[in-house]
Amino acid sequence: MSVYLDNAASTALVPQARAAVTDAWRLPGNPMSLHGAGRQARRLLEESRETIARCVGARPSEVIFTSGGTEADNLAVKGIYRARRAADDRCRRIVISAVEHHAVLDPAQYLADREGAELVLLPVDAAGRVSVEALRHELSEHAGEVAVVSVMWANNEVGTVQPIAEIAALGADYGVPVHSDAISAVGHLPVDFAASGLSALSLAAHKFGGPTGAGALLLGRDVSVAPLLHGGGHERDVRSGTQDVAGAAGMAAALDHAVRSIDQHTAHLLGLRERLLRGLGELGGITVNSQPDGLPGIVHATFDHCEGDALLMLLDARGVECSTGSACTAGVASASHVLLAMGLDRAAARGSLRFSMGPDNTDADIEYLLSVLDEVLDRARAAGMSSRAAVL
Known part of the structure; x- marks a missing residue:
């Protein structure tokens, strides 16, 4: 007998996503091309964007397609830090929880090692829950120096759900953008980007029955981000590169199924x-x-x-x-x-x-x-x- 109990690492592709990916693979067009095949691919890409936005309480224009959760986290942490510091050199502090996934922890440490960032780790209690008071103290003492706060929505190891709305509200009070790695939460918990008050949120398709290599960063329209990739100016000029239409379609189909069945x-x-x-x-x-x-x-x-x-x-x-x-x-x-x-x-x-x-x-x-x-x-x-x- 074989029993798979590692769904937090990756889930099986659901039939809805498999069908969506297979259908999209039949399309030859580049979604940036102006001919009929390109327009057809573009239509499917934008329909997928609209579905994802509807499922997570976002506007379609806030959905930035990425190659997965790690890229989305890196884009948020590095991109927001660099944009904020470029606007004000005092903004060097990156505040994250001590229990973040390495997709947040490692880029934050990279910025501390290579680009002069000051990394601040928020403590957690015995349940793995972030100390909101520690964040409040950090922001009250260093609000003008904090470039970005990043706290995961739910922990991928022990499953602890963080008080994201309270954390986002604190960031808003002090004018500091707050990002959340919601990769373990989306499709498993009710997630509403608009209601959360977050500036940015990461998700990955393979955590809720979608294809691997597909993800997204939800990014508020007023949040400045320095792109990691430069090229054709795709995805609001935030993430250049020809979009993976099949991956987006599979992710949208899987997320729609997960939310409807939650x-x-x-x-x-x-x-x-x-x-x-x-x-x-x-x-x-x-x-x-x-x-x-x-x-x-x-x-x-x-x-x-x-x-x-x-x-x-x-x-x-x-x-x-x-x-x-x-x-x-x-x-x-x-x-x-x-x-x-x-x-x-x-x-x-x-x-x-x-x-x-x-x-x-x-x-x-x-x-x-x-x-x-x-x-x-x-x-x-x-x-x-x-x-x-x-x-x-």
Whole structure:
């Protein structure tokens, strides 16, 4: 039996998106060309833009197509920082949460290392929730120096949902643009760009049943951004490059389906999550790190006296695919910066797994996971004790 429980990493292409991509691939035209084929491609591109805008409470003109979430995050962080600093050299501070995805954390660090930015990390509590008071203090002390604030809508590892409206309101009070990496939230939670008060928001198609390599940055019309790519002046002169019409069409179809089905999918995922949590509680020696009010499809847990990588491989051998929630650099496993920021020690952080469920998962999937987990834990703990004994 094969059970896929890594939907937070990537989801299967839904039939609606597959059909949209396939149909678009049949079109030969460049959407910037003036002939009939070009106009047909352009029409499909703009219809896709309108669908995406409708699904996330934005204007079509605010949807900037990108190659995915990482590019959208980089465009927001680097682009807004550079535009703000060009307008006022005092604007050098970049304020992000300590639990951001590396697609935000790394470009912010790049700007600090290469372009004189001052990086400020907002602390989080034990649930991974950002301190709004810390942001308030930062803005009250340095409002004239802050170029951009970036706080994710929902955390990709533990599923914690951030108080985005409150954060965006603070930014507006102090005249500072606020961006949110909403890549884990769009299609899974109600997201309304206009109502949020954000200046910019990133999304990626493969997180909600769309194709990989397709994403978007929602960008307010009054927000200045220095482009990362220069060329033909596509996408409001913010993101040059011939648009991927098929990717946009697939993303629009997947998002439309996800938004229309969100209540049904949420109820289904909450039922699966509750069954998994009950089963984990019966096993013992497990601490759940995800919150009841977080993303409905994520259960993140720490397993006492286990290495997450060992658990991952043992489960994979039994047909269960999940994630450790940790990063690997040069082949050496390291503890997740998200878990460390939440106050977990390195041993606990390295002994954690993320199970992320999608609409296609069933009760049978959860039952199978629980049926093999007890044995897997015994083997992982035995391996861990053997390793420690060998070291001693």
